[in-house]
Amino acid sequence: METSSFSKPSNMDGTQGIESQGTGVKVANPRTVRSSDFFLRFLAFVTSLVAIIVLAVSKETKTVPVIIIPSLPAISVEVSAKWQYMQAFVFFMVINIIACVYAAISLVLSIASGAGSKGLFLMLIILDLVMAALMFSANGAAAAVGMIGLHGNSHVRWNKVCDVFGSNCRHVVASVVVSTIGASVFLLLIVLAVVSLQKRSH
Amino acid sequence: MASTEEHTTSSKIAPEAQVQRNNHSRGGAKFSPVDLSLRLLVFASSLTAVLLMVTSKQTEFISVPGIPIQVPNTAKFNYTPAFVYFVVALSVAGLHSIVSILGSLVRKQSHSNKLLFHYILMDLLMVGIVVSATGTAGGIAYTGLKGNSHAGWGKICNVYDKFCRYVGISLALSLFASVLLVVLVMLSTYTLYRRST
Numbered sequence: 001m002e003t004s005s006f007s008k009p010s011n012m013d014g015t016q017g018i019e020s021q022g023t024g025v026k027v028a029n030p031r032t033v034r035s036s037d038f039f040l041r042f043l044a045f046v047t048s049l050v051a052i053i054v055l056a057v058s059k060e061t062k063t064v065p066v067i068i069i070p071s072l073p074a075i076s077v078e079v080s081a082k083w084q085y086m087q088a089f090v091f092f093m094v095i096n097i098i099a100c101v102y103a104a105i106s107l108v109l110s111i112a113s114g115a116g117s118k119g120l121f122l123m124l125i126i127l128d129l130v131m132a133a134l135m136f137s138a139n140g141a142a143a144a145v146g147m148i149g150l151h152g153n154s155h156v157r158w159n160k161v162c163d164v165f166g167s168n169c170r171h172v173v174a175s176v177v178v179s180t181i182g183a184s185v186f187l188l189l190i191v192l193a194v195v196s197l198q199k200r201s202h
Numbered sequence: 203m204a205s206t207e208e209h210t211t212s213s214k215i216a217p218e219a220q221v222q223r224n225n226h227s228r229g230g231a232k233f234s235p236v237d238l239s240l241r242l243l244v245f246a247s248s249l250t251a252v253l254l255m256v257t258s259k260q261t262e263f264i265s266v267p268g269i270p271i272q273v274p275n276t277a278k279f280n281y282t283p284a285f286v287y288f289v290v291a292l293s294v295a296g297l298h299s300i301v302s303i304l305g306s307l308v309r310k311q312s313h314s315n316k317l318l319f320h321y322i323l324m325d326l327l328m329v330g331i332v333v334s335a336t337g338t339a340g341g342i343a344y345t346g347l348k349g350n351s352h353a354g355w356g357k358i359c360n361v362y363d364k365f366c367r368y369v370g371i372s373l374a375l376s377l378f379a380s381v382l383l384v385v386l387v388m389l390s391t392y393t394l395y396r397r398s399t
Contacts, residue, residue: 085352088341122395126388129329133384136330137337144284144341149353155281156346158355187330191323194391198319201398 033196037110040189045103047182048096048135051175055083055093058171062164081165088145089172095138096179099131099186125193128186135183139176146172237389238306241299244382248296248332251375255279255289258368262361277362284342285369291335292376295328295383315397322390329387332380336373343369 059082065074083089106124113120149169152160162169258279263272279285302321346366349357359366 081352086350087344087348091341118395118399122392125391125395129326129384129387129391133329133333133380136334137340137380140334140337141341144338145345147283148342148345148355153282155277156356156358158345158353161353183330187326190326190387194319194322194326194394197391197394197398198315201315201394 033192037189037192038107040185040192041103041107041110044182044185044189045100045107047178047185048100048103051179051182052093052096052100054171054178055089055096055175058083058168058175060165060168064164079164081161081168083172086145088141092138092142092176092179095134096182099135099182102127102131121193125190128189128193132183132186132190135179135186139180139183142172142179143176146176234393237386238303240382240386240389241303244379244386245296245299245303247375247379247382248292248299251372251379252289252292252296254368254372254375255285255292258365258372260362260365264361275361277358277365279369282342284338288335288339288372288376291331292379295332295379298324298328315394318390318394322387322394325383325387325390329380329383332376332383336376336380339369339376340373343373 059080061078061080063076063078066077067074083093106127109120110124146169148158148160149165149172150160150162152158256279259276261274261276264275265272279289302324343366345355346358346369349355
C-alpha cells in the first residue's frame with residue numbers, strides 16, 4: 001500500500017517537471033534527482049569530449065640529435081609523438097569516444113522518455129555501470145603508460161620520453177585527469193539512481 | 203504488502219525457501235545463494251590473482267652490451283608501480299568480499315533495503331578499484347608483451363617467460379573478478395528495483 005502510493009506521485013512530478021514547472025509538487029526530491037541526472041549526463045558528455053580533443057591534438061614533432069658513429073658529429077633526426085603510437089592511448093581514445101556518444105544518447109533518451117518508463121531507468125543504470133567500468137580501465141591503462149613515459153623504468157630499460165616530448169606529455173596528463181572526472185561522473189550517476197531506488201522502496 | 207514481493211526474489215531453491223521466508227518477514231538481509239556464491243568466487247579469484255602476482259619472480263641471465271659475461275637479471279612485480287597497485291587493489295577487493303560474506307552471516311536483523319543499498323555502494327567502489335587496477339596492469343603487461351618501437355621500449359616477455367605467464371593468468375583472473383563484481387552490482391540493483399515498483 002505504501003509503496004504504490006509513494007511511487008506514483010514521483011512519476012507524475014518527473015514528467016510535469018520538464019513541461020510546466022511542476023504545478024503542485026508534493027515531493028521536491030524526484031525533480032532535483034532528475035535535473036541533476038540531466039546535468040551529470042551533460043557533464044559526462046562534455047568531459048569525455050574534452051578528453052578526446054585534448055588527446056587528439058597532442059601530436060608533437062622534435063628534432064633529436066642522434067650519434068651513430070662516435071667520431072662523426074651528431075645527426076639531427078625528426079621524431080614525432082602521436083597518440084596512435086601507444087596501444088593504451090588508442091584504447092583510451094576508443095573508450096572515450098564510446099562514452100561520449102553514449103552520454104549524448106542517454107541524455108536525449110532520458111529527456112525524451114520522462115520518468116514514466118521503468119525499464120529504461122533500469123537499462124540506463126546497467127549501461128552506466130558498464131561505461132563507468134570501461135572508462136576506469138581505460139584511464140588506468142593510459143595513466144600507467146603515461147607514468148612509464150614520465151619516469152621510465154630502469155629495471156626493464158624503458159627510458160622516459162617526457163623529457164623530449166614535454167607538450168605531448170602535458171596533453172596526455174590533462175586528458176587522463178579530465179577523463180577520470182568523467183568516469184567519476186558515471187559512478188555518481190549510478191549512486192544517484194540507486195539512492196532514488198532506495199528512497200522509493202520504503 | 204512489501205514483504206510479499208520480497209519473497210519472490212529469493213524463493214528459487216526449495217529446501218532453503220522456508221528459512222529465507224522467515225528471515226525476510228523479520229526484515230533480515232540474508233543474501234540469495236547466487237549472491238553468496240558470486241562473492242565467494244570474487245574472493246577466490248582475487249586471492250589467486252594476488253598470489254600469482256606475488257610469486258611471479260624470475261631471474262634470467264642476460265648478456266649486456268659492453269660486458270662479456272652474462273649478468274643475472276630479475277623480474278619482480280614490485281619493480282613496476284602498476285603491478286604494486288594491482289596487488290593492493292585486489293587484496294582490498296578480496297578483503298571486502300570476505301568481510302561482506304561474514305557480515306551477511308553474522309547480522310541477522312536489520313533494515314533490508316538500507317543494508318542492500320550500502321552493499322551496492324561498497325560493491326560499486328570495489329568495481330572502480332578492481333577495474334582500474336586491471337586496466338593499469340594490463341596496459342603495462344601489453345607493453346611488455348609487444349614492446350613499443352616508437353618510444354624505444356623493448357619487449358621483455360621473450361626473456362622472462364614465466365614472469366609474463368604468471369602476470370597474464372593473474373590479469374585474466376582479475377578481469378574475471380571485475381566482471382563478477384559488475385554482475386553483483388547489477389543483481390543487487392535489480393533486487394532493489396523490484397522492491398521499489
